[in-house]
Amino acid sequence: MVSRRRVLLGLALCAVAVAAGCGGGSSSSSGSGGSGGSSSTASGSPQKGGTFTILANSNFGVADPAQNYTLQQWALLIDTHDGLVGFKRAGGTAGTELVPDLATEIPEPTDGGKTYAFQLRDGIKYSDGTPLKASDFVTVFTRQFTVPGPANGFYAGIVGGQECLKNSKTCDMTKGVVADDSANTVTIHLTAPDPEFLDKLALPFAFAVPGNTSLKLTGNNVPPGTGPYMWQSYNPNKSAVLVRNPNFKEWSAEAQPDGNPDSIVEKFGLPVTDAVTAVENGSADAVFSGDSIPADRLNEIDTQYADQTHVNALTADWYFALNVNEPPFDNLQARQAINFAADRTAYVKIAGGPSLAVPTCQILPPNFPGYEPYCPYTAGADSDNTKWTGVDLTKAKDLVDQSGTKGAKVVVNGTTDEVGKALALQMVSDLKSIGYDASAKLLAPGPQYPYVQNSDNHVQVAWSAWYQDYPAASDFLNVLLGCDSFHPHSDASPNIAGFCNKDIQANMTKASNMGVTDPEGANKIWAQVDHDVTDQAPWVDLYNPKQIDFLSKRVQGYQWSPQWYLLYDQLWLNQ
């Protein structure tokens, strides 16, 4: 089962996919650098009260945590709901650390990594007053298949999950999720060890909802949660209003601290440039982080409102996939040639300049588990090169000559939005510079993603982007370049390049298996896999993007988590 999520960053609508049940290394060490008018950690004394207003161009989409798959909007769902475990609610690298949330502690897996037994905390209630029960989690995981959740493959490894995936009408998760309401315990049985299972439990898809919640999508009626806020209203044409949950009592400051603003309001529909003006004027507090601030406003906010602007590196990749099953890029030398010829300085400029993107050659983003800097496709490359410094057209042309593909027709598939169009045209220029007869084919961002995934469309070069679900190397390498992620003739085949190397796949499997018991050792293997894949050049990796948060002057306590991004509820407002 392959699913997808949509991430709103930049002008391009970046839809990304997730393969089911992929193995991999564990998390705990990723993080992100911050820059801007203040650091990524809070300072000063928090004040409670006030209404924090966010202005978003488009609405929240589906607000049901079982289905919402937009990273920037998860930042609100974590304020209203909780999972058994959670990522630590903290800025910086600490934000990727797993901590117990509704469970009293993070259990060690038993039964060879296939069983997790959780003890729930006592006395937790939902916002509607219903007490939290262990059996609620049977509903949570059943809903993943009946709603269905866009990444329900994450939970298909639970006993009964595969059957539910095949037929949701007869879905029965009671054997895989064994709940004891009297003992307040939840025991989850997996069909095979999954080193990333705890990461998956910390995602909104696994957030607790009352056991009587409909097994269908709840639409605009968000199910009650256990967090410090509750959804007072959600009108996709107007606003989402979060107010304090009267039944919330802080049980863990690390997992779910009490929030500072009395309410958080996200208003929809205002053009981003108007939202920027509103925040400048102080009539709103934040431009929604999923909305890209127009390029012609960046210099203005930088020169006049730098103290209110925050820039943070995202654990994400923007890249062109080279179809290894279609000429001319079924030839390794041709793929390496375009990697040498890709002018990453130009791509970075398209992304907004060096302050908003960092050129890269490899798959894993910086500060990610398994990341070891590597760039074999730079001017003056040698085995020690770790940083891209410039194109090497001479080498690129030599490789094209050796490959015998000079003059081949190449169609670059991109998106019609401004950034997507510019990226595709730059790739066309780069391909032409080494002798290919290149042209661009642009599609709207919505249809482009499924189109480029389907091998029947014989796409040669396709733009795409990927943002982490959780901090694990396999979330990039196995999901995007593993043999199991390539599904010929399907619109849901996240391995756009169609790359499948048996030796590399064997190492991915080895790293996945090792991840359960030896995360550090596994990450070393993932680092080698990252370099090996980069050598095979199934992508032209362009850059790792950064995100801008633009806040009003009265906002204090900025914290940015690599997992959840801006921690809205930890901000406070100078009254």
Place this chain on the structure above:
Amino acid sequence: MAQVALEPQVGSGPDAAPSEIAGRSPWALAWRRFRRNKPAIGALVVFLLIVVVSLCAPLYAHRIAHVDPFANNLNGTTIVNGKKVALIQQGGGKLGLGETPIGPTWDPHHYFLGADSSGRDVAARILYGGRNSLLIGIGSAVICSILATILALIAGFYGGASDSVLSRTMDVIWAFPVILFALCVATVLLTAPNGLQAGPIHITASSLWLPTLIIALIYIPYVYRPVRGNVLSVREKEFVQAAIAQGASNRRLVFSEVLPNIISVVIVLLPLMIATTILTEAALSFLGVGVQAPGASWGTIIGDGQQLLYTRPWVAIAPGIMILLTVLSLNVLGDGIRDALDPRAKLSIRE
């Protein structure tokens, strides 16, 4: 038989009696009326000027500006006041945010109207864009008018089932919002792996034929309706009935009697349709389903300039002015042609 208007020849003096009656074709009369309509003549001059300037796009790009308006030039430079400057300049704030393209230099040799966010010469792209906008606008209006006239002749002349089927089909097309309908058709065709494939005809997704045909298709009802109405009217005229009584074939009736008498309606509509199709093309290209990158049209350039409105407004304003001038000139021209071809305006030209 075509209608022939008889008009007294203008005498040499106020007392001079008409010595003879000279026959003039309706076209000659129309041309006389048109020449006396100064706003229409002015509009024609402006329109022709825009056409000529647009046709000179390669000359400007290659001989004067020395640029490739279709290739990204993000790392390029140009000369301003004798100094070499980068086409894309990084913001100078604390965080170094923002990449701003160079603005107008007002030097025809060096980025006269500045660069867009990909470092391409805006002036050169506007000229090339004009070629495409005019080509699509005129092409689609002509195709639309021809098809609509043929269908209107069939429906109006033969009537009965063919009239019902054609008119209801037109009603269905008419019922769709124009832009939405064009968007749907364009999206479907652009998403098709090989563009439009119909038998031996193959149109790639980047071909100008695609927006041309789409726009032509959606506007057929707009020409079909008034032309059909005229066909119905002319069909009942005495000279048509006389031709029928003489045993004229349907083909002769359509091409020799009806068509010459309804063609003025089509001619009056044509400039107005061109103006409409140019606007539609601009809208579709702005939305990304018209002219495909790296090609340019005025609509795509406005789209490019949308993100630069605060810092480099000329990127959007300049093509907007070109569209405004073109559409305005075509509308005035269309009014002039209508006045010229309107028989009721006959007296106004008598001296």
